[in-house]
Structures are given as C-alpha cells and as structure tokens.
Amino acid sequence: MSAFPEPLLRCLEELQKLPGIGPKSAQRILFALLDRGQEPALALARSLESLARSVERCPACRAYRETGRPCLLxxxxxxxxxxxxxxxxxxxxxxxxxxxxxxxxxxxxxxxxxxxxxxxxxxxxxxxxxxxxxxxxxxxxxxxxxxxxxxxxxxxxxxxxxxxxxxxxxxIAFGMPVGADFQFVDAQTLGRSLSGRKTMAG
Amino acid sequence: MSAFPEPLLRCLEELQKLPGIGPKSAQRILFALLDRGQEPALALARSLESLARSVERCPACRAYRETGRPCLLxxxxxxxxxxxxxxxxxxxxxxxxxxxxxxxxxxxxxxxxxxxxxxxxxxxxxxxxxxxxxxxxxxxxxxxxxxxxxxxxxxxxxxxxxxxxxxxxxxIAFGMPVGADFQFVDAQTLGRSLSGRKTMAG
CATH class of the missing domain: 3.40.1360.10 (Dna Topoisomerase Vi A Subunit; Chain: A, domain 2)
Incomplete structure (x- = not known):
C-alpha cells in the first residue's frame, strides 16, 4: 500500500469507516473519484462539511433541522x-x-x-x-x-x-406484505395477519 | 424528502453519485455520520479535499502520486x-x-x-x-x-x-485458482489450465 501517496491512503481509510463500505468498495469509490477529476470529490467534501456544521438534531422531534432554524417537520x-x-x-x-x-x-x-x-x-x-x-x-x-x-x-x-x-x-399493523405470496411468507407473519384480521362485511 | 434540511439532502445526493452507493446505502451512511457527531464527517471531508487537491496521475506510470512529488512506484x-x-x-x-x-x-x-x-x-x-x-x-x-x-x-x-x-x-498465467475444486471451475478455466501445463519431471 505504500506504493500510493499518503493523501490517497488516508482517504481510503476514512471511506472504510463508513457503514457498509469494505476495503473493495472504498477502493472502487476512491479510484472513481480520482478518475472523475477534482470537482466531484470537492463537491462531496463541501456537502459533508456543510452536513457536519449546519445540521443538528431538533430537540423536539429528534430528527434533523438546519442548525438554529425551525424544524421542517x-x-x-x-x-x-x-x-x-x-x-x-x-x-x-x-x-x-x-x-x-x-x-x-x-x-x-x-x-x-x-x-x-x-x-x-x-x-x-x-x-x-x-x-x-x-x-x-x-x-x-x-x-x-x-x-x-x-x-x-x-x-x-x-x-x-x-x-x-x-x-x-x-x-402499526403487521400482516402480509402487499403483493406477497403465501408460499413466501413466514409463519409468524401469517399468524399476525390472521390474528389482526378485519371485518369486511356482515 | 422536504421534511429534512437542504444540507442533509444535498449530502445524500452527493453520496448517491458514488459507485455502488444506492439510495439506501447513502441514507445509512448519512445517518451514521450524523449519529457520530461532527468530527468523522469533517475528517472524511478533509481527506476528500486533500485527495482532490494533492493527488495526481504520474505521467510515467499513470498511477497516482502526490502532486508535484516523486512517484512512489x-x-x-x-x-x-x-x-x-x-x-x-x-x-x-x-x-x-x-x-x-x-x-x-x-x-x-x-x-x-x-x-x-x-x-x-x-x-x-x-x-x-x-x-x-x-x-x-x-x-x-x-x-x-x-x-x-x-x-x-x-x-x-x-x-x-x-x-x-x-x-x-x-x-500472466491463467488456470485453476489456488484451492479451487474441479467441480466448481468452469470449462474455459480448466481448458486454459490444461493448455498452459508445465513439465514437472522427466
């Protein structure tokens, strides 16, 4: 790995800290960014910085709002x-x-x-x-x-x-997923679907 | 989606431009970054900026070197x-x-x-x-x-x-992958393995 410059290795390391990103995915992302030129990597960097600096949890709903601004939810x-x-x-x-x-x-x-x-x-x-x-x-x-x-x-x-x-x-209601086939639904789901049945008529 | 602030949506959009990152992976990464606090997102942003600004293709081997510095390869x-x-x-x-x-x-x-x-x-x-x-x-x-x-x-x-x-x-040589079983190797690979055989004795 020492065949590559330090900024490249550091970026590879940071990418691997993301959930679901292993060494292969990190490499694929890194080399794709290098291939695309400076601008896409800088745009991603800017958006991450802005995420870190200007997004916060809303104290009321605990979703996210722009820091110090009203929560859209x-x-x-x-x-x-x-x-x-x-x-x-x-x-x-x-x-x-x-x-x-x-x-x-x-x-x-x-x-x-x-x-x-x-x-x-x-x-x-x-x-x-x-x-x-x-x-x-x-x-x-x-x-x-x-x-x-x-x-x-x-x-x-x-x-x-x-x-x-x-x-x-x-x-919330549990039961058969819409479009699902009986053959592919587990017994617990089918059980909840039966116990949670609704009257249709009569 | 308009329930979330613009910097969050922009970051989600930038993440989805990466190879192998669909809408679900982008969300998972984004919310993980938000959960981890400012520093991990800023570290990734800095490493991307440094990748964009201080890594270039080596004109001789076309791998990557630190801009203007000797290629490590x-x-x-x-x-x-x-x-x-x-x-x-x-x-x-x-x-x-x-x-x-x-x-x-x-x-x-x-x-x-x-x-x-x-x-x-x-x-x-x-x-x-x-x-x-x-x-x-x-x-x-x-x-x-x-x-x-x-x-x-x-x-x-x-x-x-x-x-x-x-x-x-x-x-480079083509043939059986090391540790592979004959039952799980395709005919073309096995064919190359036979035609590329090497004398062992005699």
Whole structure:
C-alpha cells in the first residue's frame, strides 16, 4: 500500500469507516473519484462539511433541522399536530414520508430499548414525548417501531409509560406484505395477519 | 424528502453519485455520520479535499502520486527497473503489490480497448510505455490485463505493438485458482489450465 501517496491512503481509510463500505468498495469509490477529476470529490467534501456544521438534531422531534432554524417537520403548519408517530431512526421518517399516508408529527428514538447493549429509556428521548403531551394537542401516539423483539419491547414499554396521559396509543399493523405470496411468507407473519384480521362485511 | 434540511439532502445526493452507493446505502451512511457527531464527517471531508487537491496521475506510470512529488512506484530505487507490468486500473496495482511477488514498475492503462465504448489505443497511454522502452532499461513487459474478451484483445494489441522493441512481452498465467475444486471451475478455466501445463519431471 505504500506504493500510493499518503493523501490517497488516508482517504481510503476514512471511506472504510463508513457503514457498509469494505476495503473493495472504498477502493472502487476512491479510484472513481480520482478518475472523475477534482470537482466531484470537492463537491462531496463541501456537502459533508456543510452536513457536519449546519445540521443538528431538533430537540423536539429528534430528527434533523438546519442548525438554529425551525424544524421542517415540527414547524410546518400543514402538519396534523394531533398525531405523533414514534420511529426508531431518522431513515424511517423518510420511508413514512414516502408513503404519503401520514402528515402528523414525529419522534425519533435513535435506537430501541436493549438492556444488553446498554440502551435504556433515557436514550430514547422519552422526555421530549412527555413534553409534547403536556402541550395537550396530541390525540394519538402511533408506535411505529419494527416487529422485532427489541421493537416490540420498546413499543410495550412506551405504551405502558404513555397510557393514561390523555392520548390514545396505537401500534402499526403487521400482516402480509402487499403483493406477497403465501408460499413466501413466514409463519409468524401469517399468524399476525390472521390474528389482526378485519371485518369486511356482515 | 422536504421534511429534512437542504444540507442533509444535498449530502445524500452527493453520496448517491458514488459507485455502488444506492439510495439506501447513502441514507445509512448519512445517518451514521450524523449519529457520530461532527468530527468523522469533517475528517472524511478533509481527506476528500486533500485527495482532490494533492493527488495526481504520474505521467510515467499513470498511477497516482502526490502532486508535484516523486512517484512512489517509479522513483523507488529498490524496484526492479527491468520489469514493467501493464494493468487495467490503479486498483490492480494494490492487488499485485499485496501478492508480494512483484517489485518491478507499472503502467496503468485506465481502461481496456473497446472500440464499441470508444476506448482506443490513445486512451491507454501507450506513448508512456514507448517512452519507457526508449530508456532501454526494460527487459520484460508483463501484460496483466484480465482474461476477458477486452482484456485479451488489449493484451494482443499491446503484444504486437511492442514486439521487436527490444523487450520480451509476457502474459500472466491463467488456470485453476489456488484451492479451487474441479467441480466448481468452469470449462474455459480448466481448458486454459490444461493448455498452459508445465513439465514437472522427466
């Protein structure tokens, strides 16, 4: 590796710190950037610097806002301020926004309860949810954590904590994915699909 | 997507321009950087800026050197200046260096002949190879392009162009990968392994 100059090796090393980027992907990215000339690498560098310097967590929803500016999620007057959707990560906000099915507020947990990995209630920003509830506008809290052991445990914990705070607490529905074939769906999913059935007629 | 601030969206866009990074990987990288705080994103930004501003192609071997500084491959006095290994990409130099089997000079083609995709001889820096040969030190040129149609065509082209220039021209060996099982090797590879056999005794 010493056949290449130090700035190249350092960049290779920094790229490998990114999630999902192994040595081969880092090399591919690095040599592609070198092939493309200065400008694409500088544009990426500028965007990373601006990300680091001018994006911060919103203290209310814990998603991201431009530093010191109003949060586009919390301050948008077109949003339904009676609904609060609780998600594991900011990436989940992007997914839910893409559905077009939701226009309420969000709370990003930035994790799921996991005593084994040292993630406790205080890391999930429960105080921010409680502060929102004190405002009195929230009518329903939708728990949209994933249907995994940690996701379910987190949902149960939040449901009991937030019960009797004047807002309904709901859980997103689990069942057959749309377009899925019975042959390719696991028994647990099919079980949840049956137990969560809805009346169609009669 | 307009739920997130502009610097975040711009960074997401820049990340997606990298090879092998789709929308999901870009999101994963971006939110990981935001979670890690300012410093990792700034370190990556600095390394990219330094890559763009202080790394350039060496005009002799066409790998990379620190701008205006001696090339670590071409100028290392411990290297065997009688051997020249011709490779498709700078990434191949890293792979060959990792074998520990080679300590000669390199020539990086930055592509393979492909008239269909508009890659012609002049893009491969053949003039730089010829300039090296004029120096009179090179005794052997090793063609280490891959065993694909384009790799073979490029090797054949270079072999006929460089014949009778005073240096031997060789091609890397093709055959069974070390540790491979006959059952999992394709017929072409096995064929090359047979036709390229070497005498062991007698």
């Amino acid at each position: 919390c301050e948008d007057p077109r949003r339904d301020r009676s609904l609060l959707c609780v998600v594991e990560s900011a990436a989940d906000v992007l997914l839910i926004e893409a559905t077009g099915e939701y226009s309420g507020l969000y709370h990003v947990l930035h994790g799921l309860l996991s005593p084994m990995r040292g993630v406790h209630a205080e890391h999930l920003g429960v105080d921010a949810i409680e502060a929102r509830l004190s405002g009195g506008e929230i009518r329903e809290i939708i728990l949209a954590t994933p249907p995994t052991a940690e996701g379910e445990a987190t949902a149960s914990f939040l449901a009991s904590l937030l019960a009797e705070r004047g807002a309904a607490v709901s859980r | 071409c100028e290392d006095p411990r290297r065997d200046r009688s051997l020249l290994c011709v490779v498709e990409s700078a990434a191949d130099v890293l792979l060959i260096e990792a074998t520990g089997e080679y300590s000669g000079l390199y020539h990086v083609l930055h592509g393979l002949l492909s008239p269909m995709r508009g890659v012609h001889a002049e893009h491969l820096g053949v003039d730089a190879i010829e300039a090296r040969l004029s120096g009179g030190e090179i005794r052997e040129i090793i063609l280490a392009t891959p065993p694909t149609a384009e790799g073979e065509a490029t090797a054949s082209f270079l072999a006929s162009l460089l014949a009778e220039r005073g240096a031997a021209v060789s091609r």
